[in-house]
Amino acid sequence: MCMKTLIELGEEAKKASRYLALASTTEKNHTLKMMSLAILDNVDEILSANQKDLAAAKENNIPETLLDRLILNANRLQEMADGLIQIADLPDPIGVVDGMFKNEAGLTIGKQSVPLGVIGIIYESRPNVTTDAGALCFKSGNAVILRGGKEAIHSNTALVNILQETLNATGFPIACLQLIEDTSRETAREMMRLNRYLDVLIPRGGARLIQTVLETATVPVIETGTGNCHIYIDKDAQLKMATDIIVNAKCSRPSVCNAAETLVIHKDVAAEFLPFIEQALADYHVELRADEKAYQLLKKAIPATKEDWETEFLDFILAIKVVDSLEEAIDHINQYSTGHSEAIVTDNYFSGQRFHREIDSSTVYVNASTRFTDGFEFGFGAEIGISTQKLHARGPMGLAELTSSKYIVFGEGQIR
Amino acid sequence: MCMKTLIELGEEAKKASRYLALASTTEKNHTLKMMSLAILDNVDEILSANQKDLAAAKENNIPETLLDRLILNANRLQEMADGLIQIADLPDPIGVVDGMFKNEAGLTIGKQSVPLGVIGIIYESRPNVTTDAGALCFKSGNAVILRGGKEAIHSNTALVNILQETLNATGFPIACLQLIEDTSRETAREMMRLNRYLDVLIPRGGARLIQTVLETATVPVIETGTGNCHIYIDKDAQLKMATDIIVNAKCSRPSVCNAAETLVIHKDVAAEFLPFIEQALADYHVELRADEKAYQLLKKAIPATKEDWETEFLDFILAIKVVDSLEEAIDHINQYSTGHSEAIVTDNYFSGQRFHREIDSSTVYVNASTRFTDGFEFGFGAEIGISTQKLHARGPMGLAELTSSKYIVFGEGQIR
Numbered sequence: 001m002c003m004k005t006l007i008e009l010g011e012e013a014k015k016a017s018r019y020l021a022l023a024s025t026t027e028k029n030h031t032l033k034m035m036s037l038a039i040l041d042n043v044d045e046i047l048s049a050n051q052k053d054l055a056a057a058k059e060n061n062i063p064e065t066l067l068d069r070l071i072l073n074a075n076r077l078q079e080m081a082d083g084l085i086q087i088a089d090l091p092d093p094i095g096v097v098d099g100m101f102k103n104e105a106g107l108t109i110g111k112q113s114v115p116l117g118v119i120g121i122i123y124e125s126r127p128n129v130t131t132d133a134g135a136l137c138f139k140s141g142n143a144v145i146l147r148g149g150k151e152a153i154h155s156n157t158a159l160v161n162i163l164q165e166t167l168n169a170t171g172f173p174i175a176c177l178q179l180i181e182d183t184s185r186e187t188a189r190e191m192m193r194l195n196r197y198l199d200v201l202i203p204r205g206g207a208r209l210i211q212t213v214l215e216t217a218t219v220p221v222i223e224t225g226t227g228n229c230h231i232y233i234d235k236d237a238q239l240k241m242a243t244d245i246i247v248n249a250k251c252s253r254p255s256v257c258n259a260a261e262t263l264v265i266h267k268d269v270a271a272e273f274l275p276f277i278e279q280a281l282a283d284y285h286v287e288l289r290a291d292e293k294a295y296q297l298l299k300k301a302i303p304a305t306k307e308d309w310e311t312e313f314l315d316f317i318l319a320i321k322v323v324d325s326l327e328e329a330i331d332h333i334n335q336y337s338t339g340h341s342e343a344i345v346t347d348n349y350f351s352g353q354r355f356h357r358e359i360d361s362s363t364v365y366v367n368a369s370t371r372f373t374d375g376f377e378f379g380f381g382a383e384i385g386i387s388t389q390k391l392h393a394r395g396p397m398g399l400a401e402l403t404s405s406k407y408i409v410f411g412e413g414q415i416r
Numbered sequence: 417m418c419m420k421t422l423i424e425l426g427e428e429a430k431k432a433s434r435y436l437a438l439a440s441t442t443e444k445n446h447t448l449k450m451m452s453l454a455i456l457d458n459v460d461e462i463l464s465a466n467q468k469d470l471a472a473a474k475e476n477n478i479p480e481t482l483l484d485r486l487i488l489n490a491n492r493l494q495e496m497a498d499g500l501i502q503i504a505d506l507p508d509p510i511g512v513v514d515g516m517f518k519n520e521a522g523l524t525i526g527k528q529s530v531p532l533g534v535i536g537i538i539y540e541s542r543p544n545v546t547t548d549a550g551a552l553c554f555k556s557g558n559a560v561i562l563r564g565g566k567e568a569i570h571s572n573t574a575l576v577n578i579l580q581e582t583l584n585a586t587g588f589p590i591a592c593l594q595l596i597e598d599t600s601r602e603t604a605r606e607m608m609r610l611n612r613y614l615d616v617l618i619p620r621g622g623a624r625l626i627q628t629v630l631e632t633a634t635v636p637v638i639e640t641g642t643g644n645c646h647i648y649i650d651k652d653a654q655l656k657m658a659t660d661i662i663v664n665a666k667c668s669r670p671s672v673c674n675a676a677e678t679l680v681i682h683k684d685v686a687a688e689f690l691p692f693i694e695q696a697l698a699d700y701h702v703e704l705r706a707d708e709k710a711y712q713l714l715k716k717a718i719p720a721t722k723e724d725w726e727t728e729f730l731d732f733i734l735a736i737k738v739v740d741s742l743e744e745a746i747d748h749i750n751q752y753s754t755g756h757s758e759a760i761v762t763d764n765y766f767s768g769q770r771f772h773r774e775i776d777s778s779t780v781y782v783n784a785s786t787r788f789t790d791g792f793e794f795g796f797g798a799e800i801g802i803s804t805q806k807l808h809a810r811g812p813m814g815l816a817e818l819t820s821s822k823y824i825v826f827g828e829g830q831i832r
Contacts (some may be wrong), residue, residue: 018750022773101485103594103795107784199806220636220807242830248831249536255486334434356824357438360533368827370744377832378823390615390820391636392808405804406774407794411784412656415664416793 003181006190010197012175013118015144020176020290025092031170032135034087036081038166043077049158050127057151064314069126070151080131083382084231086136090381094141094401096161106397108410113403115141117199120191122147122213124205127155131191132169133204134163134177141401143176145198147191148184157181169255176304180291186362191215202384207312222392224385227257228312229370232355235266239273241344241367243280248369251284257386258341258373262309262319264329270322270409271297286316293322309336316355326351337361339388341370362388362395375406419597422606425561426613428591429534433559436592437531441508447586448504448551452497454582455547455575459493461712465574466543469719473669479672485542485596486567496547499798504552509815510557513824529819532558533615536607538629540621543571549620550579550593552800556818559592561614563607566599572832573597575627589825608633620801623728638817640801643756645671645786648745648771651682651764655689656759657783659696664785665759666699671730673802674757674789678735680745680785687713702732709738718774725752742767746774753777757786767773776805778811 004012039046048200050072058065093113100110119142123129128145138145148156156179164174180187192213194202200220203213207226214221231249233242233334247261265273274297280290288294288301289308295301301320309318309332323329333342343365344355352366363373372394380398393401420428455462466488473483504524509529516526535558538544546562553560558713566571572595580590595681596603608617608629616636619629623642630637647665665676681689690713694704704710705724706719713715717736724735725748739745751756759781760771768782778788789812791799796814 018774018776021776093743094672103788103793105788105793107782107788107793109794111811114776123643220455220805222807238829244829244831252832346617352826358434360434360437360530361822363823363825365825365827368825368830369832371832372519372521372523372825372830373823377519377521378525379517389636391638393822395527395823405810406777407778407779407811409781409788410768411781413654413660414666414788415660415786416785416787 006087006180006194009175009178009180010118011073011094012173012314013143013145014197016175017115017118018172020096020138020143020174021141023172027170028139028141029088030093030300031166031172032084032139034170035131035135035163035405036084036088037267038162038390039077039081039084042317045071046155046158046162047075048063049154052154053152059253062151066125066151068399070155072155076128077080083128083132084135087139089137089381091219092139093403105414105416106412107414110408111405112408113400113408114223116402118145119141119148119199120145120194120198120211120219122188122191122205123201124149124209125157127152128403129192130159130179131163131203132154132382133384136382136399136402138176140399142402144179145178145191147188147232148151149179153181176375186348191316192219197217202385206257215408222385222397223389225257226312226335226338226388227259227386228262228310228338229260229340230262230264230333230335230337230342231260231370232264232333232342232344233266233269233325234344235268236346236351237269237273237345238347238350242273243277245343245345245367245369246277247280247284249371250281250286250318251316252371254316255299258370259314260370261311261313262336263322264321264323264332266326267293267322267324268292272285274298274320281318284316288318288319288320290320291322295353312338326354328354334358334360340386341365341373343368343370343385362386368384374414393413422596422603422610425591425596426534426610427595427596428589429559429561430613432589432591433533434553434558435532435589437510437557439557440825443586444508444555444557445504447473447582447588448500448555450533450586451547451551452500452504452584453585454578455493455497456498458578462493462571462574462578463488467572468570469568471518478567480664482541482567485540485568486571488543488571492544498543498764499544500528500551502553503798506555506815508555509819521830521832522828523830527821528824529816531673532818532820534559534613535818536561536562536563536610536614536635537627538604538607538617539618540565540625541567543568543575545620546572546575547579548609548798549800552798552815552818553636554592556815561594561596561607563593563596563599563604569597569599605632608635611635618644628691633649638801638813639805640802640813641673642754643675643802644678644726644747644752644754644803645674645676646678646753646758647687647760647786648680648749648758648760649682649689650742650760650764651684652764652766652767653685653689655692656661658689659787661691661759661783662699663696665787666697666702666734667732668787670732673728674786675730676734676786677727678737678752679727680737680739680748681710681754682737682742682745683740684710686710690714691734696789698735700732704734704736706736707738710736728754742770746771750774750776757772757789759784759786778802798811800813
C-alpha cells in the first residue's frame with residue numbers, strides 16, 4: 001500500500017472538515033455509537049495488531065512503564081468503547097449562540113460556536129488517545145490528523161481503519177479522522193509546520209515531546225500537560241489534612257501531570273509536620289529531596305538542588321522546601337511552577353484568598369489535592385488535555401475548548 | 417539617555433504585570449482618568465514632538481495617506497483623552513467568575529478571568545494606538561510593551577513619557593506601559609521572539625506587517641485586521657438595498673479592513689443590477705475589475721485577474737464576479753477571503769441561513785454592510801483589533817479578549 005503524503009492528508013482533512021462542520025448532532029452521535037460497536041466487533045483484529053507492537057517493543061527492550069501504556073486487552077477495549085458512548089452522550093458544543101443582542105444600528109448580533117477546522121494531535125505510545133482524541137475532535141466538528149508514536153503504529157492503524165470503516169458506513173468522509181502512518185521524525189516536523197491545513201496542534205505526552213513541538217511548530221499550539229505542581233502547607237494548617245493531601249497528591253498516581261512534585265511548608269509547622277509526613281510517605285518509599293532546613297528535620301532525605309525545584313519527577317520523589325512566609329511560598333511557586341496546579345492547606349481565610357489571587361497557574365486549590373485537575377473531575381465528561389498556556393484555553397480542556405466562534409449578524413439593509 | 421535593552425524592558429514588564437494583576441478597579445480607573453487629564457495638560461509638548469515626526473516624514477517624502485495617520489492636532493488629542501475616559505468607564509474584565517459549580521467530590525470550582533500578563537503591540541505610524549492600546553492593556557490588568565513605527569517615534573515617546581508620569585503619580589510601576597525606543601528591524605525581530613517575557617503579541621497594521629510577524633514570531637500571535645471582504649448579491653436581492661450596501665461597504669472608508677473588496681453577484685440579477693451599481697459607484701470614481709461575464713455588462717471596467725480576487729485593495733477599487741449559484745458564491749468567498757467579514761444581500765430566508773452557516777469568516781452578515789465589524793459598533797466600547805484567526809479570539813476584540821482565566825477551587829480537605 002502506498003502511503004499518502006502529508007499534503008494529501010491535509011487537503012482531504014480540510015475538505016472533510018467543511019462537511020463535518022455542517023453535520024447534525026444526531027448524525028455525529030450515531031456515528032460515535034457505531035464506532036463504539038465496531039471496536040467491540042473487532043477485538044481480535046485490534047489485539048492481534050497490538051501483539052505485533054508488543055513483540056517489537058520487547059525486542060527493542062522498551063521499559064516496563066512504556067510497555068504498560070502500550071498494552072491493549074479486552075478490558076481496555078471495553079473502556080475505549082465506553083468512552084465513545086460517553087462522548088456521544090455529551091451535549092454538542094457546536095452551534096451554541098452566546099448572548100445575542102441588538103446593537104445601536106438595530107443589527108441582531110450573536111456569537112456562535114463553530115469548529116476550529118482541522119486539528120493535529122501528536123502523541124506517544126498510548127493507543128487509547130487514538131479513539132479518545134479522535135472522538136472528541138469528531139464530536140466538536142473538527143477533522144483530525146493523528147500522529148501517534150511508532151511503538152503503537154500497528155494498534156493505531158487497526159483502530160483508525162475500524163473508525164474509518166464506520167465513517168464510511170454512516171456517510172461521512174473517512175478523512176474526518178486520519179492517521180499519519182509514516183512515524184519518522186521528519187514527517188512529524190513537517191506536520192508541525194503544516195499551517196496551510198492545520199488550524200491547531202495539540203501535543204499529548206511528556207515534557208520532551210511538548211518542548212520539541214513548541215520549538216518546531218509554526219502551526220498554533222495548545223501547550224498541555226507539563227505539571228510541576230506544588231502543595232504549600234501554611235502555618236495555620238491541620239496536620240492530618242495536610243498529610244492526607246500531600247500523600248494523595250504525590251502517591252495516588254505519580255506518573256500523571258497533576259501529581260505534586262514539591263512540598264513547600266511554613267517554618268512554624270515544619271518541625272511538627274515533617275516527621276509525620278515523612279512517615280506517611282515512607283509507606284510508598286518516596287524519596288525526599290530537602291532544602292537545608294527540611295533536611296535537619298527529616299530522618300532520611302537527600303539535599304535538594306536547584307534542578308529539583310524545576311523538575312517534574314513523575315515518580316515517587318518529592319522536593320521539600322521550608323519558607324518563612326506565605327509570600328516566600330508564592331514567590332517560589334510562581335518562579336518554578338509550570339502553571340498547572342497548586343494547592344494551599346490552611347485554616348486561614350486570608351491566606352487562602354491570597355493564594356487564589358496571586359498564584360499564576362491554571363488551577364489553584366485551597367484545601368484539596370492537585371489530583372483533581374482533570375476534565376472528568378471538573379464535570380466536562382471528557383478531556384483532550386490540560387492547557388498550561390494562557391491563550392485560548394487554560395486548565396482542563398473539554399469539547400468547548402475545541403471550538404472557535406463566529407459572529408452571525410441579522411440586518412435589514414443597515415449601512416454605516 | 418541610554419536605552420533599555422529588550423530583556424530589561426521584559427523583566428520590568430513582568431514584575432509590573434504581577435502588581436497590575438492585583439490592582440483594584442478603582443485604582444486603575446483613577447489612573448486612566450489622570451492619564452486623560454495629563455494628555456490635555458501637555459498638548460504643546462506632544463504637538464511639538466509630533467512636529468519633529470512630521471518634519472522628518474516630509475523630508476523622507478512619505479506619502480500623503482501615511483502623513484495623515486501621523487498628524488496630531490488639538491482635536492485628535494481631545495479624542496485620545498476622551499478615549500481614555502471611555503475605557504475608564506467600561507466594566508473591569510478582570511476577576512469575573514463564570515459558572516461556579518460544585519463537582520461530585522464537593523469541590524466548589526469557578527473559572528475566573530485573569531490578565532494575560534505582558535502584551536506586546538507592534539504597530540505602524542498612528543500615535544493614537546499608543547494611548548488606545550496602552551489603556552486597553554492597562555484596564556485589563558496587562559503590562560504592555562509598545563513598538564510603534566519609526567515615523568512616529570517622537571510623538572510616541574512624548575505620549576509614553578506623559579503616561580508613565582501619571583503611573584508614577586498614582587503609585588503604579590511605570591513599567592506597566594513601556595515603549596521600545598529603538599525602532600530598528602533587528603529589535604522588532606528580537607521582540608517577536610521574546611517568549612520569556614511576552615505572553616502574546618498583537619500586530620496592528622497592514623498586511624505586510626502582519627505577515628512579517630506571523631513568519632518571525634515565536635511568541636503567540638493574535639492575527640488581526642487583514643480584510644479581503646465580500647458582498648454577495650443573491651438572485652432574490654432588492655436592487656436598492658444591494659446598491660446601498662455595496663456603495664457603503666466600498667466607499668464609506670476604503671482604507672479600513674472592514675471595507676468590501678469584491679462584489680459577487682448572481683447571474684440572474686447581474687444584467688439588471690450591475691449597470692445601476694456602476695453608476696452609483698461612479699460618484700466615487702471606483703475602478704471596477706470584472707470577470708468575463710461582468711465585463712460584458714459594464715460600461716467601463718478592466719478585466720480581473722486571479723490576483724484581484726486575492727487582493728485587499730484598501731482603495732477605490734472593486735473586483736466583480738458573476739456566479740451561477742449561491743453555492744459557487746460561497747466556494748469563491750471561502751477560497752479567497754481572509755476570514756474577516758462577508759455579507760449576503762437577499763430576501764430569501766434559506767439563502768441567508770446557508771450563508772451564515774457555510775461562510776467561514778469571523779463575522780457573517782445578512783442584509784447589512786461589512787463596515788459594521790468594529791468593537792464600538794458591537795457595543796464593546798473599545799477595540800484592540802479584529803482577529804482573523806480561530807484560536808483564542810475571532811472578530812472584534814474588546815477588553816474580554818485581553819484576558820485569560822484560571823480555575824479557583826475551594827475544598828475542605830478533599831483527596832482523590
